[in-house]
Amino acid sequence: MKITKITTYLIKEWRTMLFVKVETDEGIIGVGEAGLTSREQGVAGIIEALEPMLIGADPMRSEHLWQLMWRSGFHPSNQVLTCAIAAIDIALWDIKGKALGVPVYQLLGGKVRDKVNTYCHMAAATPEELLGVAKQRVAEGWNCIRWDSGPFKSEAIYDPNHAVDWSIEAFRLLRTELGPKIELAFDAHTRTSVTDAVRLCRGVEDYRPLFIEYPLRIENPESYRRLRQQTAVPIAAGEQLGTKWQFRSLIEEELIDYARIDMCIAAGFTESRKIAGWAETHYIDIAVHNPIGPISTAACLHLNVATPNMLVQELPRRPGECLGDVIVSKHRWEDGWLYVSDEPGLGLDVDWEGLARYPFKHESLPIFYREDGALTNW
Numbered sequence: 001m002k003i004t005k006i007t008t009y010l011i012k013e014w015r016t017m018l019f020v021k022v023e024t025d026e027g028i029i030g031v032g033e034a035g036l037t038s039r040e041q042g043v044a045g046i047i048e049a050l051e052p053m054l055i056g057a058d059p060m061r062s063e064h065l066w067q068l069m070w071r072s073g074f075h076p077s078n079q080v081l082t083c084a085i086a087a088i089d090i091a092l093w094d095i096k097g098k099a100l101g102v103p104v105y106q107l108l109g110g111k112v113r114d115k116v117n118t119y120c121h122m123a124a125a126t127p128e129e130l131l132g133v134a135k136q137r138v139a140e141g142w143n144c145i146r147w148d149s150g151p152f153k154s155e156a157i158y159d160p161n162h163a164v165d166w167s168i169e170a171f172r173l174l175r176t177e178l179g180p181k182i183e184l185a186f187d188a189h190t191r192t193s194v195t196d197a198v199r200l201c202r203g204v205e206d207y208r209p210l211f212i213e214y215p216l217r218i219e220n221p222e223s224y225r226r227l228r229q230q231t232a233v234p235i236a237a238g239e240q241l242g243t244k245w246q247f248r249s250l251i252e253e254e255l256i257d258y259a260r261i262d263m264c265i266a267a268g269f270t271e272s273r274k275i276a277g278w279a280e281t282h283y284i285d286i287a288v289h290n291p292i293g294p295i296s297t298a299a300c301l302h303l304n305v306a307t308p309n310m311l312v313q314e315l316p317r318r319p320g321e322c323l324g325d326v327i328v329s330k331h332r333w334e335d336g337w338l339y340v341s342d343e344p345g346l347g348l349d350v351d352w353e354g355l356a357r358y359p360f361k362h363e364s365l366p367i368f369y370r371e372d373g374a375l376t377n378w
Helices: 040-054 061-070 079-100 127-140 159-176 194-209 224-230 246-253 268-281 296-303 351-359
Strands: 005-014 016-024 030-036 117-124 144-147 155-157 183-187 211-213 235-237 285-288 310-313 326-328 330-335 337-339 347-352 365-370
Touching: 005 040, 016 079, 016 144, 016 337, 030 040, 030 079, 030 194, 030 296, 040 079, 061 268, 079 268, 079 296, 117 127, 117 296, 127 144, 127 159, 159 183, 159 194, 194 211, 194 224, 194 246, 224 235, 246 268, 268 296, 285 296, 296 310, 296 326, 296 347
Parallel strands: 117 144, 117 310, 144 183, 155 365, 183 211, 211 235, 285 310
Antiparallel strands: 005 016, 016 030, 117 337, 326 347, 330 337
């Protein structure tokens, strides 16, 4: 079996997405997805550059092709390359599963669990409004919920002190009203300084958060050491990282409690499972970052069902809720849990021509400012 063609699809539904179709001379097609929202066109350019070296290659040699894509450029590369590799690598594993007639999780060692816990997204302007949204989600069956304290506008003022106070009050309300069984996860989205993050973490200790996600930027992961020394609240980070080498200090120094691996940024199954195994040696569970489309959701599900050190899967859209008319998922969600299909490969059927109904439109990420006009993180 040989790779004959690689096609990139840029689309827009509830958000922008990048899909990849890898075709073979035996008619088996693999599907993949890349991350890096608002930079999809750059990723597409890298995929186009990688295609010539992959044409004629055996798709079953996924490890070899991963090394070829990573090493062939000579210069150490960043997340634009790892996202391109991710989309192709996920598609190669889909091809392998289909060729062998087994779901991808079987190729990863088989199931270690029967179902995967998930959490939803929430947004609200006030803690009181957030409580109302949370009650709706719990009534739908979710047992784990997540929110952040952003202004929820494309351009807005973000005041760290107000945001920390807002978040602490939200934790108090939700834990008081929802009780101890609902898991509460909060995403600081890299917006806080070490000082602000310490105040946030100490302020919510009594409300037993599942984790505080990405309290700090990641360019200097050693900053997590300062935070780790000042709080016992579980910390989750890593969604912006593309390789095992970038995860090194967070894992080796045990600066985080949960590794936020994004398979569509962290170079697909081939790299993500290595990161997960490395994290296991330090008793760090994975809480995969899955904010985009249904191919990412399926790939994360296969990884999670076959990975022993796994906590929860992010799930902004349940199977069928995103592009349900053009991507049919064989997986199902029930009462907060995802159940994996036994269909070969990723368990997805894609209407490639139907994707044209969702034309791509570039969307820049929101821009937040401090009160004095200086930029801060989205």
